[in-house]
Amino acid sequence: MQNSTFNLILRRLIGAIPSLFAVIVVTFMVMRLLPGDPAAFFAGAAASAEAVEQVRHQLGLNESLLTQFWIYLKDLAQGDMGKSFTTGQPVTHDLMERLPASLELTLLGLLIAIVIGLPLGMLAATRPNSWIDHLCRLLTTSGVCLPTFFTGLVLIYIFYYLLGWAPAPMGRLDLFSSPPQDVTGFYLIDSAITGEWAIFRSALAQLILPAITLALFALAPLARMTRAGMLGVLNSDFIRSAKAAGLPRRVILVRYALRNTLLPVINTMGMVLSYLLGINVLVEKVFAWPGIGSYALEALIASDYAPVQGFVLSIAVLYVLLNLVVDLVCSLIDPRVERAA
């Protein structure tokens, strides 16, 4: 068993390599299509023709596209994604510094969506046409229509301006707290480890609105899939047998029905993650969240392309890896997938 699990993981890892490579190629190509001459841009407005030529040589822009791609690959292998003008730091350094902020937000959003979405879908499926079914339908229909940036602003208006429950939407901590000791980079985990509960509370307070904004969007597909899957499973023969055998309702629902529903739901998770990672950029802008999305946006406005390229690449890689995890979880919870593969 141990061995087969290991084999499975290995096979999936190897299977992800083509996607990763494709992602690198596309990112490279898109950024090579850039309008204007990067050499002239790097050399500065006052540079002479020779200086521009020299910079072009330095950047390797005289080489063929293939050679340039090779150089790019080699740099990437060494973790070098170029330098940002605006911060003056290597892009890799900036991204690593800001990645935990984005991940903490995205994962908490996903967690909230799962914690609310799964039970909601289950309850809706077990009680068709009840008020909870209607609530579920309302949430799933409206969830995908709400522009995330707009939901975020509405939440800020209600919970910050009107009610005063939430802190000002200005980043990861309020003005009076300093970041906890850096262990994982996730403020919630770090402050919990070191036992600084005041910081934990402050970080949580800042996180909650943006995370709910993300969750509202992710909730819809999750609840919808759970409801549809559950409805299908509840009509199947083995549930009827379980009922006839007099098993308690809770056992039927959780042990029999939910487990069989989970597979399509986890498969949807890949799509949900794609949405979440994209939408993260919008939420980070609305809440002035210092993650990699807002970093890329600032760079984009300043025509600073190395960070944008680094951002697109790291998000895409992250997405491929998270999908890999989803795949693995899928085949671990359902042996049928493994056998089919």
Add this chain to the structure above:
Amino acid sequence: MKQFEEWRYLLLQNPLTLIALIVFIGVVICALFAPWLVPYDPFASDTVNALQPPSANNWFGTDQLGRDIFSRVIMGARMDLGIAVGAVALAAAIGTFLGACAGFYGGHFDQAVGRGVDIIMAFPLFVLAMAIVAGLGNNVINVVYASAIINMPFYVRVVRSEILILKNAGFVEAARLCGNSNKRILWFQLLPNVSAPLVVQMSLNMGWSMLNAASLSFVGLGIRPPTPEWGIMVAEGAHYIISGQWWVALFPGLALTLVVLCFNLLGDGLRDIIDPRRRT
């Protein structure tokens, strides 16, 4: 006439779809005739009346430059709807062509198309759209291209899978025995049969494309101010939310939500009407 009766019956059975259809027609009228409908010039600033809450004169209030938000929201329908229609039309045309050929002929072409689709889907789509607009240049037409590219995989997949099922059907065999060429079978026998799921997909896609276009302009890509466009208007209003001037962001945001909701309801309704088996 019989057709009409049937449609009327179906729409009355689905009141939500009917409402969505009415709203949709209203939005299209707004988009087409916006310049003649608006009470004020959407570009005219009036700094004396800046940031006024909604009143009898300015139904939706005024923004930071004193422009009438109601007029700007009406004008905004044009831009967002235009981008969505352009992107969906382009994506559907190219996606259908590729998907149909891939499904019908199979072989290397099918594999190449499949790879291409996989590559696009390997990205979080909004981030890919951002990268494309940043790469191609920051203007409206590139937003249309970017939206079309990220929408295309869905059409390729839908059309390809439908064609794969249909191409073994009896009527195709009959057409072939009558001496129709492959090309003729594909365009005149198979594609008309794919149109139903295609229309549903397009309707569902419209809302999504609109959200995408508005999101791109919200982050400052594509359309630029002072163009009246919902994403930009929400972005401008975002600065005033924390000081309590809710109307600047609320109305364009609501308009966007409403139109996207209406497209999704229309898509769901169409699916129920066209293909009762897929009702959820």
